[in-house]
Amino acid sequence: MPHAPQTGPRTAPRAARTEQPPTVGFLYPGYSAEDDYPRLASLIGGVRLPLVHTDIGEDAHRVDTLLEMGSTARLVAGAAELRRRGAGAVVWACTSASFVFGWDGAHEQVREVSAAAGLPASSTSFAFAHAVRAVGAERVAVAATYPADVAEYFTAFLKAAGIEVVATRGSGIITAAEVGTWGREEVLALARAGDHPAAHAVLLPDTALHTAAHLPALEAAVGKPVLTANQVTAWEGLRLIGHAAACPALGRLFGSDRPAP
Numbered sequence: 486m487p488h489a490p491q492t493g494p495r496t497a498p499r500a501a502r503t504e505q506p507p508t509v510g511f512l513y514p515g516y517s518a519e520d521d522y523p524r525l526a527s528l529i530g531g532v533r534l535p536l537v538h539t540d541i542g543e544d545a546h547r548v549d550t551l552l553e554m555g556s557t558a559r560l561v562a563g564a565a566e567l568r569r570r571g572a573g574a575v576v577w578a579c580t581s582a583s584f585v586f587g588w589d590g591a592h593e594q595v596r597e598v599s600a601a602a603g604l605p606a607s608s609t610s611f612a613f614a615h616a617v618r619a620v621g622a623e624r625v626a627v628a629a630t631y632p633a634d635v636a637e638y639f640t641a642f643l644k645a646a647g648i649e650v651v652a653t654r655g656s657g658i659i660t661a662a663e664v665g666t667w668g669r670e671e672v673l674a675l676a677r678a679g680d681h682p683a684a685h686a687v688l689l690p691d692t693a694l695h696t697a698a699h700l701p702a703l704e705a706a707v708g709k710p711v712l713t714a715n716q717v718t719a720w721e722g723l724r725l726i727g728h729a730a731a732c733p734a735l736g737r738l739f740g741s742d743r744p745a746p
Contacts, residue, residue, distance in 0.1 A: 508533040509722030510567025511578040512560055512598070515541040517665030517693035521715040524697040529730045529739070534719060535570050536578070537563035544660045546631045548585050548638070555582030555594060561601035574605040574725035576612065578718045580690040581631060583608040585638050588645035605725045609692055609714050610639070612721030614646035619720075620710040620737050622686035626652040628679020630664045630691045633657070639690050652681035661693035669699050676703050676711055686710040692718060700736035710737035 513519050513536045526534040539559050543550045553559075560577060567575050577583055577598055583591045591610055599606035617625055625648060629636035633655035640653045656675065658664050667675075672694065680687050687707050689696060696703070696713035703711040720738055723729065732739040 505571055506531050506533050507723065507726055507728040508535065508571045508573055509719070509726060510570060510572030510575045510602075511536045511718065511722065512539050512563045512567070512575065513537070513578045513692070514539050514554055514582060515544065515661060517661045518695045518715060521695055521697040522719070525715065525719045525735070528697070528734050529719070529723075529732050532723065532728065532730070533571070534722070535567065535572065537566050539563050541661070544662055546581060546635050546659050546661075548635065551582045551585045551635070555579065555586060557594070557597045560594075560598055564598045564602035564604075564606070568602045568604055572602070572604060574607070574722050575599070575602045576606065576718050576722045576725070577608040578692050578715070580609040580613070580639065580692060580714050581635060583610040584642035585635070588642060591642070607721050607725060609690070609718045609721070610642055612717040613688060613690060613712060613714075614643065614648065615724065616712050616717040616720060616738055617643070617646075617648050617686060617688070620686055620712070622648075622684075622710065624649045624651050624684050625686050625688050626650070626654075626679050626681040626684035627688050627690065628654050628675050629689070630656045630658045630667075630675070630694055632659065651683045652679065654679040661691075664691055664693040665695065667694060669702065672696055672699050673702060673706050676707055680707045680709075684709070686712055689713040697735070701734060704736055712736075712738060
């Protein structure tokens, strides 16, 4: 017996849902070493690390210009954009324009970014504090590109986090644009010059500095963990969303796939 024809609308097959990979968004000041982030994402694998570039105003490592660079007005619009791009957390990818606000001021800056994005948020300065603990370092040496007075602000920030700083070296570089031109040999020389025998780790705190390609060489050069700004920033963002990945090419900090505390 023939079947009666079907009537009424037909429902199209439902497309399979595609899961988005773990995504962290970054507010990156200007243009200098932003190409570290695609490299970091490629090395880590299976993650998305989109950037929004913020307006930096004057490119200068001076306290007054850094306070303006890290002002809420320059950050909040980008934070909302990163949420629209699917980020699960947002990190202000700048060390100097967070630590110059001091420990309490940097916390307030992060709270404002979090509120604007509606997401967990952090900054590179806090990333360093957390990463130092993650690699088990009690004493650190700071090898900075900044002028000495700005580098001392970072030292004060670390001390407020309960970290002992045994040496701080500034390089006197005024602009992020100049820092962004440094290559492998300049980066290795910076780490060696800033190291100290009593330090358990060496910190290179400028997100304008290209370091993603040099981490194994840096750690071999000084014989201890080296924490660099873009490296710890990516790690901090992944920590915020509870995603851990072992990646030996990114140094001791990425040596385990256990979630960071």
